[in-house]
Amino acid sequence: MFSIDNFIRPHLKSLKPYSSARDEFEGEASVYLDANENNLGSLAGGVDYNRYPDPYQKTIKEKLSKLKGIRPEQIFIGNGSDEAIDLLMRLVCEPGRNEVLLLPPTYGMYEVSANIHNVGIQRVPLDEHFQPVFEKIAEKQTESTKILFLCSPNNPTGNILEPATVEKLIRSFNGLVVVDEAYIDFTDIPSWSTRLDEFPNLLVMQTLSKAWGMAGLRLGMAFASPEIIGYLNKIKPPYNINVVTQELVSAALDKTAQLQDMLQVIIKERTRLVEAFEALPLIEKVYPSDANFVLVQVHNANELYAYLLERGVVVRNRSTQPGCANCLRITIGTPAENDNLLESLNAYSAQEATL
Incomplete structure (x- = not known):
């Protein structure tokens, strides 16, 4: 049975995350003197912008939970999907020792992030129909391989990866399997997020940049077990989604x-x-x-x-x-x-x- 605790970099297990003012006080008050904000207001055009945003984007997660059928504790919100990719590398890959498995042609940020973190890369090209070849992928995995990235629908090819092969990979891969569904809204294929409880090693990424038309706001989503999401929240920057993005996204999620x-x-x-x-x-x-x-x-x-x-x-x-x-x-x-x-x-x- 997969356990994320067996894959976390050891020093992160005992890491004490930064405790923000908004972590230490939740609720309503009449006077806020705890976060060293400018209580006179904001030069950016509104009083609200002088306050730090909700570090865990609770309103957005509640709406996404209803929209996606996923519990709020299974949702991570990032500054684009790129933040989730970056945090996953930090979470489970030791620089210079571990590696990730990519299936080119695919989204280029997986490789860039691996290079930034000095994480090795194994590549197994998709076949002539741009489908994964299970046997070749299985041959490439070693004890050092921590993450398998699958992009479906794939970028730049546009096709869905064969669901039966994807399921076989999730079941057999000894590590995290990330299914990037940035383009899932343009197809009628069910999201892999509907099967999170079945696969503890599965993490599904989606975004509001494509179908929702909010690329400029930079908001990506990761869906996984509460344990994986808990670790991502532990190592993320405290205020990674700004107030403006949270307000606009929350309003947009009501416009299905x-x-x-x-x-x-x-x-x-x-x-x-x-x-x-x-x-x-x-x-x-x-x-x-x-x-x-x-x-x-x-x-x-x-x-x-x-x-x-x-x-x-x-x-x-x-x-x-x-x-x-x-x-x-x-x-x-x-x-x-x-x-x-x-x-x-x-x-x-x-x-x-x-x-």
């Missing part, structure tokens, strides 16, 4: 109807773009997508990327990623932006035809 409206538009536009891409001779392959972007393979990605830039259209050139030669990642824009993109692609095709 508007979220569904936006999702319908994005998914409809994704279908339209995929159909248009498949009809364009310059696009050699359109990969299946369960995200708010589509990966396409073209004749010459560098040339097409530069051409689109000249016309004011910015896409992402992913050609340097394993298995993604001559591939561009194209985000689903507004209907007008997508029209602009298709017009530019058609113009490029016409230009190619005359050469």
Whole structure:
């Protein structure tokens, strides 16, 4: 049976976390003289901003609990998912001794964070269908391997990782399995967060940056056992989510109807773009997508990327990623932006035809 206590870096088990003023007093009072705040107010435009934020984001967690069907004590809130990735590295990986397992092509921040913390990296590329190969992954794990990162829907490929293989990996991996679901809202596949009680070594990450349209507010979520979440709260900065973000996110979480409206538009536009891409001779392959972007393979990605830039259209050139030669990642824009993109692609095709 997996126990997070067996994987925590020894010195963190006895760590006494910073105790903030808001940790030591909870409740309501008429005069607050405990946190060395400026009681006269704030030059940032509001009296509320002179007070430190809730260090544990209780209001947001209560709303997420109802929305996701997850207990508040199973929720960690971070400054983007990147903070959760960083804290997980700190929590279980000894610098210079431990390693993580990545399945490229995948989200680049896993590797960056590992490099920052001097944590080793084992790589097992996804197969030609961008699916994990269980046997090869099992062969790579050693006693030093502490975390397996799975991105589903995957970035930059856009596809869901086969659920049966993911489950097999969670059950067999002797360490933390992190399933990054940044794009889960764009598909009808159930979230792995619904099975947290079944898998004590599972941590699921989601974000409000994509479907919810709040990338600028920087709020990511991690769902796991209360034991894992307790350790993340123990080592996080005391006030990692600011007052403005907490207020705006709390209000946004009440707008689930508007979220569904936006999702319908994005998914409809994704279908339209995929159909248009498949009809364009310059696009050699359109990969299946369960995200708010589509990966396409073209004749010459560098040339097409530069051409689109000249016309004011910015896409992402992913050609340097394993298995993604001559591939561009194209985000689903507004209907007008997508029209602009298709017009530019058609113009490029016409230009190619005359050469």
